[in-house]
Amino acid sequence: MKIFEKDNSLLNFISESISEGVVIVDNKQQIVSVNNSLLDMFGYSTEELIGKHLDILIPKEIHEKHKSYVKDFIKKSDKRQMGHGRNLFGVHKSGAYIPVEAGLNPFEWENYKYVMALVIDISERVKQEQKIIKLNAALEERIQERTKELHSNVIELEREIEKRKIAERKIKSALKKERELNELKTKFLSMVSHEFKTPLSGILTSTILLGKYKLEEQQEKRDKHLRTITDKVHYLNNILNDFLSVERLDSGKETYRPTTFKLSKVINEVVYNANMLLKGGQRIDFPPEVDEYTLTQDEKIMELCLSNLIHNAIKYSPENTTIKIDVESTDKILTISVTDQGMGIPAEAQPHIFSRYFRAENAINDQGTGIGLNIVKSHLKNLNGTISFVSSENEGSTFTMTIPLVANSK
Numbered sequence: 001m002k003i004f005e006k007d008n009s010l011l012n013f014i015s016e017s018i019s020e021g022v023v024i025v026d027n028k029q030q031i032v033s034v035n036n037s038l039l040d041m042f043g044y045s046t047e048e049l050i051g052k053h054l055d056i057l058i059p060k061e062i063h064e065k066h067k068s069y070v071k072d073f074i075k076k077s078d079k080r081q082m083g084h085g086r087n088l089f090g091v092h093k094s095g096a097y098i099p100v101e102a103g104l105n106p107f108e109w110e111n112y113k114y115v116m117a118l119v120i121d122i123s124e125r126v127k128q129e130q131k132i133i134k135l136n137a138a139l140e141e142r143i144q145e146r147t148k149e150l151h152s153n154v155i156e157l158e159r160e161i162e163k164r165k166i167a168e169r170k171i172k173s174a175l176k177k178e179r180e181l182n183e184l185k186t187k188f189l190s191m192v193s194h195e196f197k198t199p200l201s202g203i204l205t206s207t208i209l210l211g212k213y214k215l216e217e218q219q220e221k222r223d224k225h226l227r228t229i230t231d232k233v234h235y236l237n238n239i240l241n242d243f244l245s246v247e248r249l250d251s252g253k254e255t256y257r258p259t260t261f262k263l264s265k266v267i268n269e270v271v272y273n274a275n276m277l278l279k280g281g282q283r284i285d286f287p288p289e290v291d292e293y294t295l296t297q298d299e300k301i302m303e304l305c306l307s308n309l310i311h312n313a314i315k316y317s318p319e320n321t322t323i324k325i326d327v328e329s330t331d332k333i334l335t336i337s338v339t340d341q342g343m344g345i346p347a348e349a350q351p352h353i354f355s356r357y358f359r360a361e362n363a364i365n366d367q368g369t370g371i372g373l374n375i376v377k378s379h380l381k382n383l384n385g386t387i388s389f390v391s392s393e394n395e396g397s398t399f400t401m402t403i404p405l406v407a408n409s410k
């Protein structure tokens with residue numbers, strides 16, 4: 001202390017030329033000197049600080065810690081920076097805390113140990129830092145908000161894209177359906193005009209000829225033409241029935257009326273009618289045991305399905321061939337197959353054979369509408385039955401239908 005008093009002017013000169021606050025303490029941590037910057041910083045006068053314990057400038061709660069810290073520091077006597085990286089505070093005379101940074105410089109003077117602390121008021125810096133932290137936080141918040149907004153915009157966009165995709169798919173499929181429908185209409189019209197033209201001109205010829213056979217002995221000829229007319233009217237009637245069937249199936253108006261009957265009744269009826277269509281040398285074989293089977297189904301529909309398969313077998317087979325009907329059953333399902341030795345179905349046509357109006361290339365010369373199998377398939381589907389086929393071109397085909405012995409459909 002004394003030494004400092006002696007050399008006061010030198011010390012004053014040194015400490016006043018430093019812009020940081022300067023406080024020098026002895027080994028008991030008593031303040032022995034301060035400069036004006038420090039007085040300004042802490043709000044004291046020199047007299048109020050000299051001789052006081054350094055604690056006067058330090059927050060109460062760290063007095064103890066600080067004491068041992070400084071002691072330890074004086075012992076080691078190395079330079080050190082305080083407050084870096086942590087919050088260090090000084091206490092202003094008013095009691096307010098001042099954020100500071102302090103550099104400690106231990107030195108010896110005439111065998112006395114001292115520490116000179118260079119104190120910087122970092123309130124401004126802390127204020128700036130806090131401002132920056134606040135700004136950063138606000139920025140972060142804005143970014144998060146914007147990100148959220150963007151995210152929800154993206155989700156919205158994705159939804160919109162999905163909606164548009166669905167709409168596009170719908171439009172495309174509607175267009176496709178429309179195109180298919182147009183194709184079907186065109187096919188239908190050309191098929192109708194073709195299919196009706198031939199029998200109608202046949203009927204016309206027969207009626208003209210009929211008018212010419214006036215003599216009594218020409219009765220046979222008249223009968224022949226009457227048969228032709230009846231056949232062709234039947235044929236046209238069948239086509240019209242098929243069209244009506246398609247319409248009913250499409251609109252879901254088809255209703256089924258199950259009754260209990262013997263399979264032999266249906267087979268006999270169908271074979272009897274089919275006999276009139278047989279070509280020379282063609283025959284239909286069916287097993288004698290069909291009497292064993294009793295069904296509870298819509299008899300008319302059974303007849304329609306079976307006669308379709310048999311008429312096709314006759315139509316698409318040459319003379320002198322056999323058409324074979326096979327029947328078998330489990331306790332629930334009846335299976336009927338019709339095998340012919342006819343032209344068969346070309347491999348490339350096979351996937352389309354149940355499509356409405358479809359006719360294979362090799363069948364074009366025979367009369368037909370391409371509706372029959374489509375109708376059979378729809379009916380069997382409604383009755384929980386199935387239809388399938390195997391066929392080789394120029395060898396023949398087998399069409400197989402299954403149907404529950406007892407109707408369990410709609």
Ligand code: ADP
Pocket residue numbers: 308312313316340342343344345353358359360361362363367368369370371372373374397
């Ligand atoms: P349609 O006989 O009036 O043309 P279908 O729907 O009954 O109509 O048959 C569709 C097509 O399937 C026929 O045009 C023909 O190409 C083919 N087809 C059906 N049955 C046979 C068969 N038994 N042998 C060969 N081809 C067949």
